[in-house]
Amino acid sequence: MTETLNAAWAVAWIRRAQVVLAENRMELIDLDRAIGDGDHGENMDRGFKAVVAKLDAGETEVSGVLKLVAATLMSTVGGASGPLYGTAFLRAAKAAEGDLDSNGVVAVIAGALEGIVARGKATTGEKTMVDAWTPALAAAQEAAAAGIGPAGAFRAAANAAQAGAEATIPMQATKGRASYLGERSIGHQDPGATSTALILTAAADTAEAV
Amino acid sequence: MTETLNAAWAVAWIRRAQVVLAENRMELIDLDRAIGDGDHGENMDRGFKAVVAKLDAGETEVSGVLKLVAATLMSTVGGASGPLYGTAFLRAAKAAEGDLDSNGVVAVIAGALEGIVARGKATTGEKTMVDAWTPALAAAQEAAAAGIGPAGAFRAAANAAQAGAEATIPMQATKGRASYLGERSIGHQDPGATSTALILTAAADTAEAV
Amino acid sequence: MKKLINDPANVVAETLAGFQAAHADLVTVHFDPDYVVRADAPVKGKVGLVSGGGSGHEPLHAGYVGKGMLDAAVPGAVFTSPTPDPILEATKAVDGGAGVLHIVKNYTGDVLNFETAAELAEMDGITVKAVVVNDDVAVEDSLYTAGRRGVAGTVLLEKIAGAAADRGDDLDTVLAVAEKVNAQVRSMGVALSACTVPHAGKPSFDLGEDEIEIGIGIHGEPGRHRIPMAPADSITDQLVDPILTDLKPASGSKVLLFVNGMGGTPESELYIVYNHARKRLEDAGLEVTRSLVGNYITSLEMQGCSITVLLLDDELTALWDAPVNTPALRRGV
Amino acid sequence: MKKLINDPANVVAETLAGFQAAHADLVTVHFDPDYVVRADAPVKGKVGLVSGGGSGHEPLHAGYVGKGMLDAAVPGAVFTSPTPDPILEATKAVDGGAGVLHIVKNYTGDVLNFETAAELAEMDGITVKAVVVNDDVAVEDSLYTAGRRGVAGTVLLEKIAGAAADRGDDLDTVLAVAEKVNAQVRSMGVALSACTVPHAGKPSFDLGEDEIEIGIGIHGEPGRHRIPMAPADSITDQLVDPILTDLKPASGSKVLLFVNGMGGTPESELYIVYNHARKRLEDAGLEVTRSLVGNYITSLEMQGCSITVLLLDDELTALWDAPVNTPALRRGV
Ligand SMILES: Nc1ncnc2c1ncn2[C@@H]1O[C@H](COP(=O)(O)OP(=O)(O)O)[C@@H](O)[C@H]1O
Ligand SMILES: Nc1ncnc2c1ncn2[C@@H]1O[C@H](COP(=O)(O)OP(=O)(O)O)[C@@H](O)[C@H]1O
Ligand SMILES: [Mg+2]
Ligand SMILES: [Mg+2]
Ligand SMILES: [Mg+2]
Numbered sequence A, B: 001m002t003e004t005l006n007a008a009w010a011v012a013w014i015r016r017a018q019v020v021l022a023e024n025r026m027e028l029i030d031l032d033r034a035i036g037d038g039d040h041g042e043n044m045d046r047g048f049k050a051v052v053a054k055l056d057a058g059e060t061e062v063s064g065v066l067k068l069v070a071a072t073l074m075s076t077v078g079g080a081s082g083p084l085y086g087t088a089f090l091r092a093a094k095a096a097e098g099d100l101d102s103n104g105v106v107a108v109i110a111g112a113l114e115g116i117v118a119r120g121k122a123t124t125g126e127k128t129m130v131d132a133w134t135p136a137l138a139a140a141q142e143a144a145a146a147g148i149g150p151a152g153a154f155r156a157a158a159n160a161a162q163a164g165a166e167a168t169i170p171m172q173a174t175k176g177r178a179s180y181l182g183e184r185s186i187g188h189q190d191p192g193a194t195s196t197a198l199i200l201t202a203a204a205d206t207a208e209a210v
Numbered sequence C, D: 001m002k003k004l005i006n007d008p009a010n011v012v013a014e015t016l017a018g019f020q021a022a023h024a025d026l027v028t029v030h031f032d033p034d035y036v037v038r039a040d041a042p043v044k045g046k047v048g049l050v051s052g053g054g055s056g057h058e059p060l061h062a063g064y065v066g067k068g069m070l071d072a073a074v075p076g077a078v079f080t081s082p083t084p085d086p087i088l089e090a091t092k093a094v095d096g097g098a099g100v101l102h103i104v105k106n107y108t109g110d111v112l113n114f115e116t117a118a119e120l121a122e123m124d125g126i127t128v129k130a131v132v133v134n135d136d137v138a139v140e141d142s143l144y145t146a147g148r149r150g151v152a153g154t155v156l157l158e159k160i161a162g163a164a165a166d167r168g169d170d171l172d173t174v175l176a177v178a179e180k181v182n183a184q185v186r187s188m189g190v191a192l193s194a195c196t197v198p199h200a201g202k203p204s205f206d207l208g209e210d211e212i213e214i215g216i217g218i219h220g221e222p223g224r225h226r227i228p229m230a231p232a233d234s235i236t237d238q239l240v241d242p243i244l245t246d247l248k249p250a251s252g253s254k255v256l257l258f259v260n261g262m263g264g265t266p267e268s269e270l271y272i273v274y275n276h277a278r279k280r281l282e283d284a285g286l287e288v289t290r291s292l293v294g295n296y297i298t299s300l301e302m303q304g305c306s307i308t309v310l311l312l313d314d315e316l317t318a319l320w321d322a323p324v325n326t327p328a329l330r331r332g333v
């Protein structure tokens, strides 16, 4: 394990995220069928396939990789998650300076969350991807403060995101399409929070493999 | 048992036919679903309900009863069976002179068959109601020739019609809507032949009860 | 069976009541017997056009009543030909002194009931001619069938004959135009699912999850054969091929291509079928100069479609393009 | 899943290809990014109208491109809002120098993507205003939802705003007309069956044989509550009541009544619903002076319908009646 995560890692992360999202396409569709319109798995799969098709192995900066991801997601995903993930990766790219140490990981996750909130105006407890990114950020900050390296910071973030996604189950949605269901949104896991956990887990997996 | 069947019997016959057709409405629909458009039971039920609503208990002639049946079926059944049964009862009415002895029964059945063939241009073996009326006529003629009374003539006709209806099962339809199915019409009993058997059985049942 | 109805026995009457209220500017509905005439019927001196048949094919026929198309439509019970009485009344109501053309789809029931009505109308001094539409190539026109069925070509014929009557053609000329359309139009249909007639309460046939019916009519009858589900292009081929085989259009011919939905198929799928059908016609050297895509003659909520090809000449094209103002087809007015 | 498609990934592209071929006289389709503009775009000096959203609602929006209605439509993937790029390109393509109005249905995805496109267009020097349609009374417009959805009222708004642009109104005036329509229109829908998104391959929700969903949107989302199947009149009441409660129209008001099919419901059933809905409005002292009945904004092959009531005044009535010439709505031309 190295001390910092570089552009090659970022490329590996996004490739891994694409594989995982493709594998979980139907699961995400089913989650979205329950409280939304059933396209989240298809949207993420389409977007990340497009990203991977454009990933330039010669990209030398983490920031550059994330910017490419942002632009491609914005122009291929559509729906609510397209602009939200697009802005997330755009702000993450802005936040990433050079290779990432654990503070860099915190900055990237903080940038992503900030972007999502800026666009989507959601806060925690509204049953959205914010409920995965928020605990992820807290966990990464805690890990960084404890002197844990970037891979460990991503692992802590991923685990927290996964727990955050699961914690959306009892929530009633008040943002996004699921809010139309009122109380009927209770009892289902939010698709966007779930894809967030998958993406951060891919980051941790690839960071640990560096 | 009397020697002849009068207008009161004719009214009883048609009332009985209405009850039996209503009871077999769904069976006739299912037969027509298999090789047609699924309306024969509904058509016959609608038509005979309308007939019964108009049946004038004061009608003194068999012929008058049958004429009323003809006009009402013609104006309420629609589809192929409306004009066919309408014409059948019209010609039967024309053939009925006074009360019916067994020769009268033969005349009535012969008139009905003639009317159906005149309108529908079908011959035996085409998987239509002609395949019930034709053996019915032959059986009635045989009974009359053997000196059997009108109730017995109707019974013989009804049994033959029932056998004729069943004999349509292996036939390939070449007339009516079922002909569109080609070989796929084979293996199903013709709905119109089946309703014919029901109507003639009602005639026999009520004649025996006179 | 889940349907937006109150009582199966009242489906036609309540539909007509709603239709009347929604389209009072264009049509007048008569009840008991039920028929629909254009609001300004009879049009003096114009040949009257009357069509009809079982209900369940909406917008056919009532949706095509209005200037430039039908003068009257006679709806029977669902999938059941109307009786002679309302046909007769409709015929009388639209006779403007120039005679009446009956447009009859070729089904034993429709033919018999329209024939009877025509006889009765003639007794009332109205000249009636009839065209019997039989465009469905799924059925062989042979001694061993009741002849080819009348299906989606009926819509095109009603429009074109209606335009001929509208421009002032006499009865024989309108009949000749109608006969020409009938001679030059062919259709073939496919069902992905059955439909449920309200009074029957169950699907008209049972189809497996991966089966479709090729060569269906418009009354929920089973088709000519059942095949496994296939991609749209392959299904389209199986509809286009028999049409071309039967119609044998000369290369370079101009045609109208009509892709019709059976009622339960999204419009997007109809355009996918249209796209491939058009390519097939162009590959066969035909020029598609007019098109119609949508739900124009349906089988309740059946999923599926039909493809219709009409050979055009200048006259038919002009009549197709002529103004029409009906609830379901409107252009140029 | 049985659909007349080839590959779920190509549904939108093949639909557009067919649409282009069938309606080349009215529209031009651009591919990659995908958008549809009227054949004579941009119309110099006229405010351009751009709408769009996920596909699967056909004929919305592409079917409404043409004189008197939309200048461009931007179709996303099925039930997925389009991305900013094609919205931007469509906006550029229809800008005739008088600015462009974006007609956006209120969904998080549509709003975000249209906002981004509008920002980018402004950077290119095009003035863009937006109206966000939110007519669905099934959803409370509160802090606890993403606000009311935009559903069938969108069709009426596109027609009326299109007429305003067509008569030469400037951008602010067209926007004001659009805002007025949005303020005066309310809708509510019901599903008798779910729909199947091609890429999902299974129904959007599972409904029992005797259950229906009240308060659905147009994306196959489950509705507000599930009730046992009921007669059409009772279902109609459950759609009309919340509309009247929310809209609170003054007695004597003139209204347009729009009964819209979700794609898989026979037209006859829509007229049955219309018939009862109209009675209910008349009982409430309203005068139904305009009507629309048919499949105008669908959810693929879903069975069900929505009811929309628009309060009319003389201006809106005149704009509704104005000529329109699009693939799916045509009158007066
Ligand atoms: N306002 C919002 N803020 C944050 N996340 C949101 C918001 N609205 C929706 N989301 C997220 O987007 C996800 C749905 O994405 P997707 O299904 O791709 O788009 P759509 O809802 O347009 O179909 C939800 O599960 C939720 O996590
Ligand atoms: N040409 C014909 N001659 C005699 N009977 C016929 C003919 N065509 C149809 N039929 C009879 O009519 C029956 C169908 O009647 P029905 O279902 O009520 O009318 P439709 O076929 O118009 O739906 C068939 O089962 C057959 O017995
Ligand atoms: Mg979604
Ligand atoms: Mg039948
Ligand atoms: Mg029938």
Ligand SMILES: [Mg+2]
Residues within 6 Å of the ligand: A037, A039, A079, A080, D054, D079, D080, D081, D109
């Ligand atoms: Mg979506």
